[in-house]
Amino acid sequence: MAGMDPESTKTHVCLLGHSYIRRLAEFMTVNPNLQNLNLNDDRYNISVCAKGGGNDIGFIPNKQIVTNIVSFAEYLIYGLGTRVVIIGQLLRRDPSANPPGYNESVTEVNDLLTQKHRH
Template sequence: MVDPAVVGIIGHSYVRRLERFVLQNQMYKNLSLDEDLYRVYLRGQGGLTVRGLSNSPNLCMFPIVPTVCFLDIGGNDATTHPAVDISKDIVSYANYLVHGLGVVNVVIGQLLRRDPRKSPAGYNDEVFKINTHLELLTSGLLHVHFWKHRGFWADLSYLGRDGVYLREETGANPPIPMVKYMRNIKYAVHHRIQKLKASNY
């Protein structure tokens, strides 16, 4: 029997809230991925910045070195530093996971917008710039990739009343924002691992 592929998900409060959501809703255990084929670990910390991530070695420590890591970081940095510098720091950390820890592939998740009435001035413009830089910086890399989230760009209805976090209510149809977010990560890591298997990594 083939050992399951190990997936590490690292990030700020979106990841921490996703972990809580999954624990509360067993149907989404292991991101609804087959546990015989995938073993998923989540490491999230509220308020986490790129610099904070670099100074938090425990967040990237897993029982087994992941085959693929999904990285959701940068949202708490927008407007605090130039977008291009934030993007470079994110890619630099992704490269550290690959070359320093032995992760085979890192997927950097696209940053999502916030309610402009409840965010620093120009926040969403900076998010757009960071995403643009991330896509450009990763375009020529072999082991680091950029993932564009699906289902979050028509409007801001995915946000809760606070204007920052994803809505989490259950029983909604179509799927609630937290489920959309989870599925985006699920599809991103599944797609990347299938690519790796096809290349006989």
């Protein structure tokens, strides 16, 4: 579109979550050929990446984790004007490296998030 600022036509993405970002940074360091995650720079501007809730499992109730995730998404939309917020599923972990019941809690949180999405 003639006369438009190229930045205004890009899709901006914000990803959050300390361990996820740390791993993404390590991956990008050893894979420099995947600059901007190999997405078209003219269309996508990836700044940061988000995943949350996994480190809270076992410390706060699963329903509270879901409430926190949904509240944060609503803040991004209604408080900051973010047009699109995608809530991804929590990821299971190696059972031998996590507290008993961790993966069962992940499944419950993911199910609760899915139920919230349907309402």
